Amino acid sequence: MDFKIKRKSTKTVVTGSLVENYPHDLQMYKIPPTENISLHEFEALALERLTLLRCLATATTLKGLRPYSEEWTEFVLGDLKTQGLKYYARLCEKSGCGTHDADLQARRKDHIAHFILRLAYCRTEELRRWYIARELELFKMRFMTMKSDAVDAFFKLNNLCYTNISDDEKNELMKYLRESTFYQSTQNIETFKFYKVKFFEVLDLVKARKVYLKGGYAYVPHKDFISVLSAQYRTHLRHSLAIACQHLGEIEQDERLVSLLKGLHQAYSGNDYISDTKVVIPIESIDSLSVKSFPLCMRQLHEQLRSAHHLKHGGRLQYGLFLKGIGVTLEDSLRFWREEFTKIMELDKFEKQYAYNIRYNYGKEGSKKNYAPFNCLKIINNNVGPGDCHGCPFRHSEFNILKNKLKGYGLEGQAVNDIVDMTKKGHCQIACSKYFDAVHNTGLDLGINHPNQFFEESQKLLKGEIKAEPKKESKPNNNIKKEQDNFEDMDLDEIAEWKET
Numbered sequence: 001m002d003f004k005i006k007r008k009s010t011k012t013v014v015t016g017s018l019v020e021n022y023p024h025d026l027q028m029y030k031i032p033p034t035e036n037i038s039l040h041e042f043e044a045l046a047l048e049r050l051t052l053l054r055c056l057a058t059a060t061t062l063k064g065l066r067p068y069s070e071e072w073t074e075f076v077l078g079d080l081k082t083q084g085l086k087y088y089a090r091l092c093e094k095s096g097c098g099t100h101d102a103d104l105q106a107r108r109k110d111h112i113a114h115f116i117l118r119l120a121y122c123r124t125e126e127l128r129r130w131y132i133a134r135e136l137e138l139f140k141m142r143f144m145t146m147k148s149d150a151v152d153a154f155f156k157l158n159n160l161c162y163t164n165i166s167d168d169e170k171n172e173l174m175k176y177l178r179e180s181t182f183y184q185s186t187q188n189i190e191t192f193k194f195y196k197v198k199f200f201e202v203l204d205l206v207k208a209r210k211v212y213l214k215g216g217y218a219y220v221p222h223k224d225f226i227s228v229l230s231a232q233y234r235t236h237l238r239h240s241l242a243i244a245c246q247h248l249g250e251i252e253q254d255e256r257l258v259s260l261l262k263g264l265h266q267a268y269s270g271n272d273y274i275s276d277t278k279v280v281i282p283i284e285s286i287d288s289l290s291v292k293s294f295p296l297c298m299r300q301l302h303e304q305l306r307s308a309h310h311l312k313h314g315g316r317l318q319y320g321l322f323l324k325g326i327g328v329t330l331e332d333s334l335r336f337w338r339e340e341f342t343k344i345m346e347l348d349k350f351e352k353q354y355a356y357n358i359r360y361n362y363g364k365e366g367s368k369k370n371y372a373p374f375n376c377l378k379i380i381n382n383n384v385g386p387g388d389c390h391g392c393p394f395r396h397s398e399f400n401i402l403k404n405k406l407k408g409y410g411l412e413g414q415a416v417n418d419i420v421d422m423t424k425k426g427h428c429q430i431a432c433s434k435y436f437d438a439v440h441n442t443g444l445d446l447g448i449n450h451p452n453q454f455f456e457e458s459q460k461l462l463k464g465e466i467k468a469e470p471k472k473e474s475k476p477n478n479n480i481k482k483e484q485d486n487f488e489d490m491d492l493d494e495i496a497e498w499k500e501t
Contacts, residue, residue: 022107024150025095026142028158028233029240033112039256042116046260049113051269052088053134055079058447060137062430067137068144076141083269095142096150119251120264122244127265132237139233143226162228164193165219173212173219180212181221193222202227268375273325273452283332286323292439293458295432295451296393297379298322300405304389309343314382315390316354318374320361325373325452330362375450380428394419394428411438 037045055076059065065072073092080089087106114135121131146154155162170177174190181189199218205211205227212219220228252258281289290302301319305311311319316337323333337358341350356365363370374382376392384391393402399420406416415438422431432448440461448454460466 018104018108019099022104022111024097024154024157025091025103025107026139026146026150026154027107027111027114028236029111029114030236032115035112037112042257043260045109045113046116046120046264047267047269048085048088048109049117050264050267051083052080052085052138053117053131054269055083056134056137056141057130062433062447063445068141073141092138092142093145095146097153117264118241118244119248119257120261122241122248123262128238128241130265131241132234135237136230136234140226140230143229160229162195162197162225164222165196170194173214176212176214177219177221180209182208182210182224189221195220195222195225195228197228201231203231266377266381268377268449270375270449270453272372273450273456274370274372279327280329281323281327283328283336286328286336289455292462293455295448295454296405296435297391298451298455300389300393305340309340312388312390314384314388316357317361318379318382318390320358321371321373322451322455324361324371326455330359330364333362334358373450373452376429376432376448379451392428392432394423394431399424406435406438409439 058079059072059075060067063072063075065075077089077092080086080092087102087109090102091106091110117131121127143151143154154160177194178189181192196217196219199206199213199216202211202218202220202224205218205220205224206213210224252261286302287306290299294302298319301311301315304315305319320333320337323336324330328336334355337354338347338350341354359365361371379390380392380395382391382396384396393405397405402423403416403420406419407413411419415434419431419434419438422428422434429448432454433446436446436448436454436458437443440458442461444457444461444466446453446457457466
């Protein structure tokens with residue numbers, strides 16, 4: 001893909017080429033894009049696609065919703081619209097062959113963004129697994145929204161030569177099809193189309209006992225045909241990512257792309273929480289707010305500051321920007337830090353060594369940039385040295401210390417165990433979400449990705465602006481669900497290895 005700086009564009013007729021290149025909402029992404037785009041669009045499309053995949057991950061992993069269920073789909077579409085990604089929601093809601101300009105532009109963005117993320121996620125096996133799992137979820141969701149005419153068009157465009165079995169063969173096998181087909185209790189399967197495919201093309205259906213097997217073939221109802229396509233799509237993606245990885249050296253000769261592609265998985269795609277002058281939090285209320293509305297990373301910084309009357313640079317920066325983001329004014333912030341620090345030092349020392357940095361964070365000194373508070377990914381990936389208390393407690397604290405701290409806050413034993421369990425698995429943001437629920441005695445299962453989001457959602461909950469859902473009981477069979485999730489991420493060779501073990 002070539003890149004150039006975009007100049008003032010003149011109107012050209014491109015509808016014909018877009019119709020030719022993007023005749024269908026759903027793509028197998030076999031042909032890479034060749035058009036020139038600006039670096040700004042390159043970055044924007046990458047972050048939008050990443051936001052889309054994170055919406056899917058939140059619905060499946062954090063919310064625990066059953067993939068492709070009505071509730072799951074509703075959450076994903078709602079989240080996409082909230083994030084300003086209406087064109088992706090459009091593609092997911094009505095996959096088809098329309099030629100409206102909005103449809104064509106959406107397909108173009110979808111196509112280019114997919115290939116950009118291939119470059120970012122081909123680097124390691126862990127990144128490839130995550131990317132393939134999310135892209136498969138997206139592919140399945142979009143296929144399942146298509147009407148029959150759109151499915152036929154998709155088959156034709158992608159040269160997929162699958163034909164359904166004859167009526168005579170179906171009638172001969174009807175007894176077995178009725179007994180083995182998942183939908184037999186709720187729908188009239190006599191009206192279904194059945195496809196005869198090799199059994200290894202639908203291992204997920206075989207594993208779930210949702211399909212009739214005979215002579216090495218599986219008889220797949222049209223409602224489950226996505227299993228055949230998704231297996232092919234997974235194999236195609238794995239192969240394509242391996243090829244992309246081999247060519248990374250050529251791509252990264254362009255220094256403009258290196259940092260973006262390497263850091264994309266850890267890039268933050270949500271709100272910046274730049275301080276809004278309309279929202280002012282008086283500094284006198286900080287102590288009470290810290291108990292429930294501060295995430296654990298900020299609560300421990302606040303407590304350390306109150307007890308030691310000092311924070312190291314990393315802690316001052318992380319906590320100071322957080323306070324700025326929730327609405328603490330520069331004047332209040334200066335007063336707050338001054339009152340604490342002057343308990344262990346002279347006022348003159350504070351003014352000379354520390355006041356400048358506080359004003360700097362608010363854009364009143366130096367480059368005068370209005371700095372944004374740190375997001376979770378930045379905090380999690382911070383370097384934390386001995387004696388530091390900034391960073392993420394779910395990433396940088398020892399498990400026993402974390403457990404004792406949570407118990408000291410009066411949290412229930414099961415809630416503490418759930419939080420620590422997520423921490424041990426490396427799921428820091430999920431652990432933070434569970435901490436939010438434990439502190440507020442609710443079961444919202446928020447996807448926490450920013451400390452200021454934690455504060456904002458807490459305030460909405462405490463003020464009654466959002467409805468508090470009752471706390472859910474711990475879900476059974478977590479090990480089974482985890483095994484199923486891992487199975488979904490495997491390709492055919494990995495499944496064979498898994499069976500042998």
